[in-house]
Amino acid sequence: MKRLCEMKPDLRLRWVLILAVVACGLWIPSSARGESPIQVQDSTHSFAFGQHVRFHLTVASTAPIQSIVLAYRTSDNRETTIETLDFDRGLSVNVDYVHDMAQRYIRPFVDVTYWWTITNDTGEVLTTEPQAFPYTDNRFDWQVATDGIVNVYWYRGDAQVAQQAVDAAVAGLDRARLDIDVHSLRKPVDIYLYADPDALRPALPAGLPFGAEALTLYETNVILIPFGPEAGNLPHLARILPHEVTHVLLHEATQSDFDHIPRWLSEGLATSVEYAFTPDPDTRTLLQEASQTGQTIELDTLCAAFPPDPASARLAYAESASMIDDIRNIHGRQALRDLVAAYADGATCEGGVQRVLGISLDQLEASWLDRLAPQGRWAVFWKEGGPWMVILIMFVSLFCLSARTFYQSAPGAEESW
Secondary structure (H helix, E strand, O other), X not given: OOXXXXXOHHHHHHHHHHHHHHHHHHHOOOOOOOOOOEEEEEEEEEEEOOOEEEEEEEEEEOOOEEEEEEEEEEOOOOOOEEEEOOOOOOOEEEEEEEEEOOOOOOOOOEEEEEEXXXXXXXXXXXXXXXXXXXXXXXXXXXXXXXXXXXXXXXXXXXXXXXXXXXXXXXXXXXXXXXXXXXXXXXXXXXXXEOOOHHHHHHHOOOOXXXXXXXXXXXXXXXXXXXXXXXXXXXXXXXHHHHHHHHHHHHHHHHHHHHHHXXXXXXXXXXXXXXXXXXXXXXXXXXXXXXXXXXXXXXXXXXXXXXXXXXXXXXXXXXXXXHHHHHHHHHHOHHHHHHXXXXXXXXXXXXXXXXXXXXXXXXXXXXXXXXXXXXXXXXXXXXXXXXXXXXXXXXXXXXHHHHHHHHXXXXXXXXXXX
């Protein structure tokens, strides 16, 4: 092989030109070569369920990095969170942002989407492609029982009881559809059965009273319950699930107007469905005693909230369910559907009743109290047995009249009668 110095002049010139082009290519700025002057070397996320979500970025630039902005949002919320990060400026930067759940709750089992915007001193800007991940309770190995409409997830318990929980939820939906005009759901109902209340606690928002029997996240059709699928918990599940899926169906019917529904209507519908499967034998006595002593809760105070203390709250639930049953019996199921539609249309608590039933809220309450008032023993007897008594009296009267006519027409009837 010949050395370069021994090559012909035209060949040596060709090699010189090639080396010059290569050298120039090394000196051309990255932006001129089509490469971004800002390069993301690492963009990752991690989370400790119920505690925090961490976002990490490593980025390099041909000029000192001036600003880094993190944007993220969850699948149940259209609002985007924007965070401008503090860091030491340089050509290479590592930053972390930690979202603290104690400061701002993220609902479990949603998708989180995030992206970065980086700007350097020369004004060049890079916005990364969005990345997404599911924020799930990864502490447990979840199993699932499903019928396509309802999914029940659990990690400890009996598969047969989990399937019975599915059946209870589906039955609750079917019953609720009689009063709420929704025939299909946008997405299935996802029910997570935690083995005990302590396991559920990290999934709940800060400040929620501990001991709640369920938390329904309406925007995502997710229900969290502190009862695992065990035989001893089946009565609780059979009572709670129809109640909670009614709330899901009501949210489906109203969407963003769900908060316009008066509390007595939403809880009344849910409790009425609950009682259809697991009646409370003490409810009638509770309501009548409250009526006799003047301790019933006025309906207009139940438009926005229920009392916080357990005894009054129980009375509020019972009153609301009784009111729903009363409206259904007097005005029909269509009236309940029309009430839901009226409130979804923006009607006030008073206005919805006036629009649909043609009476005021006070009149609705007064008529309910009249029917609720305990009656005397004879009044109750006549109310329950009155029609049969009338038939019996008519029968006896006709019998006596026929007997009298027979005896009067018989020979010697005058003497014997």
